[in-house]
Amino acid sequence: MRTKNSFLNMITNLVPSLIIPIISLFKLSWLLKVYGADIYGMNMYLTQVMGYLNLVEGGFGFAFVQALFKPLAKDDKETVKGLYHGASYILKMIGLIILFLGILIYVILPWILKTSIPFSFVRMVFLLMILPTIVDYFLMAPTFVMMADQKEYHLNIIRKTIQLLRAFTHIFIILNRYNYLYIPLVEAIYIVVQSYICRRFVIKRYSWLLEKAPRNLSTLESAKNLFAHRLAGVVLSSTDTILLGAFIGTIANTLYGNYIYITGEIQKILESIINAPKASIGNLFATNDQKSYAVFKEYFSFTTFIATIVCIPLFITINSFVEFWQSKEVVLSLSDAFLFAGILFFVLSRQPIMNVRDTNGLFRESKKFAYLEAVLNFSFSIVGVYFFGITGALFVTFCTYLASDLFMNSPLVYQSVLKKPIREYYSMYLSKLMIAMFVGFFAYLTWQYLLSVRVDNLLLWFIFSGLLFILVSIVISIIYYLCFNDFRLFIQRILKLVNGKVKGAK
Numbered sequence: 253m254r255t256k257n258s259f260l261n262m263i264t265n266l267v268p269s270l271i272i273p274i275i276s277l278f279k280l281s282w283l284l285k286v287y288g289a290d291i292y293g294m295n296m297y298l299t300q301v302m303g304y305l306n307l308v309e310g311g312f313g314f315a316f317v318q319a320l321f322k323p324l325a326k327d328d329k330e331t332v333k334g335l336y337h338g339a340s341y342i343l344k345m346i347g348l349i350i351l352f353l354g355i356l357i358y359v360i361l362p363w364i365l366k367t368s369i370p371f372s373f374v375r376m377v378f379l380l381m382i383l384p385t386i387v388d389y390f391l392m393a394p395t396f397v398m399m400a401d402q403k404e405y406h407l408n409i410i411r412k413t414i415q416l417l418r419a420f421t422h423i424f425i426i427l428n429r430y431n432y433l434y435i436p437l438v439e440a441i442y443i444v445v446q447s448y449i450c451r452r453f454v455i456k457r458y459s460w461l462l463e464k465a466p467r468n469l470s471t472l473e474s475a476k477n478l479f480a481h482r483l484a485g486v487v488l489s490s491t492d493t494i495l496l497g498a499f500i501g502t503i504a505n506t507l508y509g510n511y512i513y514i515t516g517e518i519q520k521i522l523e524s525i526i527n528a529p530k531a532s533i534g535n536l537f538a539t540n541d542q543k544s545y546a547v548f549k550e551y552f553s554f555t556t557f558i559a560t561i562v563c564i565p566l567f568i569t570i571n572s573f574v575e576f577w578q579s580k581e582v583v584l585s586l587s588d589a590f591l592f593a594g595i596l597f598f599v600l601s602r603q604p605i606m607n608v609r610d611t612n613g614l615f616r617e618s619k620k621f622a623y624l625e626a627v628l629n630f631s632f633s634i635v636g637v638y639f640f641g642i643t644g645a646l647f648v649t650f651c652t653y654l655a656s657d658l659f660m661n662s663p664l665v666y667q668s669v670l671k672k673p674i675r676e677y678y679s680m681y682l683s684k685l686m687i688a689m690f691v692g693f694f695a696y697l698t699w700q701y702l703l704s705v706r707v708d709n710l711l712l713w714f715i716f717s718g719l720l721f722i723l724v725s726i727v728i729s730i731i732y733y734l735c736f737n738d739f740r741l742f743i744q745r746i747l748k749l750v751n752g753k754v755k756g757a758k
Contacts, residue, residue, distance in 0.1 A: 301378070354386075550741050704716070
């Protein structure tokens, strides 16, 4: 059942996530041409500001999900109801705090952003971003219950359908050259509608959640420790944009934004696959299943396999894609492309460790690592951006992810949860990293001297980069299958699931 739920969660996330970014690529290209680089950069900047405001949530949502794993596994509805009523109250308070802080940001925007856009316009866009976020906090509590119950695929269908509608509506506004304000306005309406529909859907299936029960606020303690992780996550993902906007301006955000959009959308797609088993992992450890370490190793092999076959072609072809998608003037250096791809590789490959850490509630034990990540990344990024611009920002983030994974979180998880020597993880990690570097080197030569010479437009880019992806995938698949037993076991697990579904259909 765990494998089946994970598979359904993955599919309902993956299929729309492959379509939406393609639509959005055209949307962003047209948006830049119609509204200009300043508007594009302003949108990037305000999105990151919203990321910082959402720090107030402090990771409470996942603390709530983590607290639900055991009572849901035991069908303990009384405990679930108490946790739900406590979470609903806390999420509403979080929404009100974000509203208060948003008003402060609204006032001081002229002092924290360099732009030629009138600030009355900037403030209106920001207002349309923050109000639906507040509404979402008032409505979201029931959805966490369904997520913890390994049935997120129901919500995915609703969310992804609305996201598709939202993307098409944005394109309609852009192509008709309506006032840019219609875009955040439509975004706000869709967010509120999505939150309302998801809430009604969950309540209909878990109607007992509304029965009276004393508020259980115990998840607050876990959330306090989770705040450090939320802070580190936002700092790692948002600091570069904030500093580039403050030191250089919205034009730098536009250059950086093209690449961060591409890698960010790829990250969303891949995380929808990689994190699909997250609730099942929580259930696995909650029931003290003896197979947990073997499953973890399969999970890690699968994750690094996905990260490798995507990040190698990404590094090699992203610059030529940006050239055909936008123009030569916005293409960054090859070293920048390597850093963007390397950061994505580290973000993806660390997910199994992070998911085991989080589903086992190691928030207090790991918060010192999160604070250290945030402080080091922010302080060194100031220096990096000031002296080296985009390259400096990327290099600092690259090093932070690598150090965090190898020397902070993985030793904690291996010692506290998996009860295994950390050298086993280092052996798995470094062997797969070396394979990625080795194959990546020859893939680069193949692209440079055989494939790229034939590419002179976007259509040919898709054809030949797709060919490169297929070649890399075949080579990595053969190497992984021959070298790693964990990967072979994972493939067998998937084949059993697929064969079972085929037999069931018959």
